[in-house]
Amino acid sequence: MSTPNLKTASRLDPIKPSITLAVTAKAKALKAAGVDVISFGAGEPDFDTPDHIKEAAKAGLDRGVGKYTEVGGIAPLRAAIAGELGRVHGMTIAPEHVLVSAGAKHSLFNLFMALLDPGDEVVIPAPYWVSYPDMVMLAGGKPVIVEGRAEDDFAIRPEALRAACGPRTRALVLNTPSNPTGAVYSAAQIAALAEVVVEQNLLVVSDDIYRSLVYGGATYSSIAAVGPELAARTILIDGVSKAYAMTGWRIGYAAGPAPIIKAMSKIQGQSTSNAAHISQVATLAALTGPQDCVETMRQAFDERRLAMVELLRAIPGVTCREPKGAFYAFPDVSAFVGKSTADGKVLADDVALCDWLVEGAKVAVVPGSGFGAPGHVRLSYACSMANIREGVRRLHEALVGLRG
Numbered sequence: 001m002s003t004p005n006l007k008t009a010s011r012l013d014p015i016k017p018s019i020t021l022a023v024t025a026k027a028k029a030l031k032a033a034g035v036d037v038i039s040f041g042a043g044e045p046d047f048d049t050p051d052h053i054k055e056a057a058k059a060g061l062d063r064g065v066g067k068y069t070e071v072g073g074i075a076p077l078r079a080a081i082a083g084e085l086g087r088v089h090g091m092t093i094a095p096e097h098v099l100v101s102a103g104a105k106h107s108l109f110n111l112f113m114a115l116l117d118p119g120d121e122v123v124i125p126a127p128y129w130v131s132y133p134d135m136v137m138l139a140g141g142k143p144v145i146v147e148g149r150a151e152d153d154f155a156i157r158p159e160a161l162r163a164a165c166g167p168r169t170r171a172l173v174l175n176t177p178s179n180p181t182g183a184v185y186s187a188a189q190i191a192a193l194a195e196v197v198v199e200q201n202l203l204v205v206s207d208d209i210y211r212s213l214v215y216g217g218a219t220y221s222s223i224a225a226v227g228p229e230l231a232a233r234t235i236l237i238d239g240v241s242k243a244y245a246m247t248g249w250r251i252g253y254a255a256g257p258a259p260i261i262k263a264m265s266k267i268q269g270q271s272t273s274n275a276a277h278i279s280q281v282a283t284l285a286a287l288t289g290p291q292d293c294v295e296t297m298r299q300a301f302d303e304r305r306l307a308m309v310e311l312l313r314a315i316p317g318v319t320c321r322e323p324k325g326a327f328y329a330f331p332d333v334s335a336f337v338g339k340s341t342a343d344g345k346v347l348a349d350d351v352a353l354c355d356w357l358v359e360g361a362k363v364a365v366v367p368g369s370g371f372g373a374p375g376h377v378r379l380s381y382a383c384s385m386a387n388i389r390e391g392v393r394r395l396h397e398a399l400v401g402l403r404g
């Protein structure tokens with residue numbers, strides 16, 4: 001018998017597994033084994049999906065929901081999304097220019113697959129959400145990383161964007177509020193980037209998944225709303241996972257120029273078909289039902305945000321900017337990199353530090369190098385106040401106990 005050839009495609013060679021999912025899975029496995037781990041890993045609200053959304057899904061099941069739908073999503077949902085995004089971004093969106101997918105992650109994947117030829121470049125500001133560079137590479141494109149500076153609250157400067165552009169640059173990824181930094185671009189910063197976008201003839205991938213979660217006077221600014229020239233070159237990526245505590249329902253959506261949405265629909269039609277029918281029905285209820293649930297959760301996140309930042313800043317050697325949106329704190333822990341544990345293990349980088357923290361201190365945080373920002377760690381504060389207190393206490397005790 002010949003040996004089976006189990007070689008996988010070389011296009012996967014540069015692709016890393018998602019570190020956010022890996023850290024979360026590790027914490028869950030330790031918990032399942034009876035270890036008392038506190039996880040700040042998952043970018044996932046701890047709240048249950050609001051009752052009226054669950055009720056709409058139950059009623060849907062009773063009336064026979066559960067069939068294939070149009071690839072792009074059921075008509076009332078696309079109309080609701082078009083209406084909502086139209087209001088937020090100050091433009092008119094036709095329902096045919098909306099594509100509903102299995103999570104915003106899926107929308108982004110479809111988009112990069114639809115957009116990129118081999119060697120096409122996409123500018124990704126760092127720190128970035130883990131999956132952007134890998135998705136671009138999977139699609140055959142080349143991520144071009146532009147580093148935001150801490151003193152600019154990690155917003156990239158227009159001149160840095162200009163310098164990163166070349167003849168193959170197709171798009172800029174803009175994620176505000178940002179995962180992992182919680183930074184929110186100001187209207188002036190957005191306007192300045194918009195000028196370069198037009199000058200360099202780029203498209204914009206506007207990942208707005210956290211736009212409803214802003215705090216302390218910060219406001220979300222839309223690049224599409226800068227003017228018709230921007231609206232015509234922006235692909236809006238949005239979804240219900242974060243704002244409505246619906247991560248597991250797997251619904252995200254894209255809205256944008258017709259040829260791009262059409263190409264993304266073709267990919268989806270040849271791969272996954274429609275997003276789950278029942279989840280589309282639940283999403284329709286989320287978008288058209290009462291919105292006070294979003295505000296209630298936002299206020300809870302805000303309280304947790306303030307508590308977590310205060311506790312992190314109390315750790316000698318840690319510096320932590322104030323996150324203004326999303327639900328992550330992103331402290332600088334570089335002072336601890338290179339230090340040793342009580343049993344003599346040197347923590348050579350933020351990955352080693354995080355491994356040691358979960359195993360030794362029973363607290364799971366995500367290493368900054370996964371987001372293109374070594375020397376930092378990401379903590380999600382979408383968890384209970386009790387977990388924040390106890391988890392950051394463990395972190396504090398562990399870090400101040402390091403030597404050297």
Ligand code: PMP
Nearest residue numbers: 103104105129179209239241252
């Ligand atoms: N974009 C960003 C910045 C995110 O943090 C997430 C959450 N993982 C997503 C997109 C995708 O979210 P989902 O697939 O759950 O809609």
Ligand code: GLU
Nearest residue numbers: 018020021041042043179
């Ligand atoms: N977006 C979340 C996070 O960053 C969920 C996990 C993922 O899809 O990466 O943690």
